[in-house]
Amino acid sequence: MEHASFGDQRNATFALAEEDHTLANALRFTLNQDPRVIFCGYSIPHPSEARVNVRVQTTGDPAREVLKDTCQDLMLTCQHIRGTFDNAVKDFRMKNPPDDLTSQEMDSD
Amino acid sequence: MSDSDSEAMADAGVENPKLPPHLELRRTRVLCKADAPTSTDTVQYSGAYASLGVDNSLRFDDFRNNFRVQVNRISHEDMEFDMVGVDPSIANALRRILLAELPTMAIEKVLIANNTSVVQDEVLAHRLGLIPIKVDPRLFDYLSENDTSNEKNTIVFKLHVRCAERGQRLTATSNELTWLPKGSELLKTSESLTSTSKPETYTSFTCSQDSMPEFAGNPISVYPDIIIAKLGFGQEIELEAHAVKGVGKTHAKWSPVATCWYRMLPEVVLTEEIEGKKAELLKQKCPANVFEIEDLADGKKRATVARPRACTLCRECIRDGDDWEKRVSLRRVKDHFIFTIESTGALPPEVLFTEAVKILEDKCERVISDLS
Numbered sequence: 001m002e003h004a005s006f007g008d009q010r011n012a013t014f015a016l017a018e019e020d021h022t023l024a025n026a027l028r029f030t031l032n033q034d035p036r037v038i039f040c041g042y043s044i045p046h047p048s049e050a051r052v053n054v055r056v057q058t059t060g061d062p063a064r065e066v067l068k069d070t071c072q073d074l075m076l077t078c079q080h081i082r083g084t085f086d087n088a089v090k091d092f093r094m095k096n097p098p099d100d101l102t103s104q105e106m107d108s109d
Numbered sequence: 110m111s112d113s114d115s116e117a118m119a120d121a122g123v124e125n126p127k128l129p130p131h132l133e134l135r136r137t138r139v140l141c142k143a144d145a146p147t148s149t150d151t152v153q154y155s156g157a158y159a160s161l162g163v164d165n166s167l168r169f170d171d172f173r174n175n176f177r178v179q180v181n182r183i184s185h186e187d188m189e190f191d192m193v194g195v196d197p198s199i200a201n202a203l204r205r206i207l208l209a210e211l212p213t214m215a216i217e218k219v220l221i222a223n224n225t226s227v228v229q230d231e232v233l234a235h236r237l238g239l240i241p242i243k244v245d246p247r248l249f250d251y252l253s254e255n256d257t258s259n260e261k262n263t264i265v266f267k268l269h270v271r272c273a274e275r276g277q278r279l280t281a282t283s284n285e286l287t288w289l290p291k292g293s294e295l296l297k298t299s300e301s302l303t304s305t306s307k308p309e310t311y312t313s314f315t316c317s318q319d320s321m322p323e324f325a326g327n328p329i330s331v332y333p334d335i336i337i338a339k340l341g342f343g344q345e346i347e348l349e350a351h352a353v354k355g356v357g358k359t360h361a362k363w364s365p366v367a368t369c370w371y372r373m374l375p376e377v378v379l380t381e382e383i384e385g386k387k388a389e390l391l392k393q394k395c396p397a398n399v400f401e402i403e404d405l406a407d408g409k410k411r412a413t414v415a416r417p418r419a420c421t422l423c424r425e426c427i428r429d430g431d432d433w434e435k436r437v438s439l440r441r442v443k444d445h446f447i448f449t450i451e452s453t454g455a456l457p458p459e460v461l462f463t464e465a466v467k468i469l470e471d472k473c474e475r476v477i478s479d480l481s
Contacts, residue, residue, distance in 0.1 A: 001479060001480070002480075014480075016476060016479070019472070019476075021201075021205070022201075022202045022205040022206060022210070022469075022472070023202065023469070023472045023473070023476070025198040025201065025202065026198045026199050026202040026469070027473075027476075028153075028198065029151075029153050029196050029198040029199065032153035032154050032155060033153065033155055033165075033166050033167040034155060034166065035155045035156070035164075035166045037155070064480055067476075067480060068477055068480050068481070071473040071474075071476050071477045071480075072473075072477070073169060074469075074473045075470050075473045075474065076169055077169070077172060077199070078466050078467075078469050078470045078473070079470065080169075080172070080173055080176065081176070081178075081192075081195070081199075081466055082463055082466045082467070084176060084177065084178045085178045085190075085459070085462060085463065085466070086459075086463065087178075088177075088178040088179060088180050088190065089180055089183065089459045091180075092180035092183060093183070
């Protein structure tokens with residue numbers, strides 16, 4: 001899964017199976033935001049095969065740890081998005097109580 | 110000049126020196142010129158402005174402070190909301206998951222007993238697969254090759270229509286699809302029939318689906334009034350359809366959204382004052398009525414931007430000649446997304462979005478466990 005050079009933990013390529021642009025691009029963005037990362041990118045070797053290669057080069061920390069921390073960050077981001085979204089829907093519903101008749105009419109525009 | 114600015118600001122005790130305004134514009138806005146948009150990429154790299162002393166990294170606290178969601182309209186079928194403060198890669202990931210990786214139930218196997226209509230068997234089966242089924246897919250399990258169909262992973266529907274010899278031709282709609290909560294009724298014929306054993310059907314339900322609490326008073330139905338086939342005199346269709354759980358990646362019939370898209374918030378800025386006849390001209394040019402005329406105190410008219418959200422980027426306002434491009438600046442805000450989700454009816458749109466975010470979290474979880 002990880003193709004690294006022996007002894008140099010800073011730079012590594014991770015091959016993720018069964019993934020595509022959905023996760024890889026989001027990971028690449030979150031990796032870029034980490035100040036420990038010098039370089040990061042992803043490539044898809046062949047579109048028919050569901051495999052993504054993520055390259056991470058860091059300033060000193062082992063690349064594996066940085067990738068793990070990044071995934072945790074992305075998970076935190078997702079949880080925050082979910083919470084904020086749920087609150088926003090609840091607030092909207094409280095301010096505009098769903099009236100079944102009018103919402104049916106609103107659908108036909 | 111920018112270096113001394115940042116130094117001066119650092120001396121003044123500001124923790125985070127800010128970017129000069131022209132760079133901030135390039136970082137946060139897509140500039141839509143007449144020929145092509147510029148500065149379209151988001152500046153992701155944390156050290157992009159390191160030479161200016163500006164930290165471009167996004168800490169989670171900053172994200173939490175800047176992120177907000179505002180719902181514009183919501184109904185049982187579609188919703189539109191604004192998501193501000195998130196990067197396009199995450200918005201796109203959620204859009205891709207909504208289209209392709211949220212499971213639904215759809216008809217997969219069709220057992221045709223009789224089909225004398227003009228619609229071929231396979232075309233009929235294909236059409237049946239595309240009919241949306243109004244049931245919560247989270248209540249069901251996936252059916253794999255080796256499993257037997259039981260009440261936890263299959264829904265069975267029956268269709269039996271016949272057009273009479275006289276009278277009118279018949280249109281078979283999805284209203285004719287009846288739910289069979291006890292499972293399949295078609296018998297499997299076997300070589301040696303032992304009279305003592307119960308005849309086997311194509312599914313093995315151990316209990317009836319309408320005895321389950323979720324479906325007790327709430328029968329599973331399909332979306333009504335969808336034309337399946339049209340029958341002439343004497344033609345008949347008799348079939349049984351089995352629906353299973355799947356994701357949009359395998360086949361689009363399993364996609365829970367009719368469609369789902371996002372666009373960036375448009376920002377229209379008048380860089381020069383536009384008065385008098387030119388203002389009238391500008392207001393007429395725009396087909397989306399973005400501009401409005403306001404009357405000034407001394408009788409002159411001035412153009413203002415009244416509805417920037419309506420801008421569709423048709424670029425009519427900057428088309429004729431170079432002058433207009435200098436006066437009107439069309440921009441898009443890079444981190445403000447207007448998301449629209451149209452559900453097919455199985456799950457309400459806000460539930461779909463929440464599930465999509467959960468799936469993105471699960472993907473990260475899987476990568477973490479692979480790495481450890």
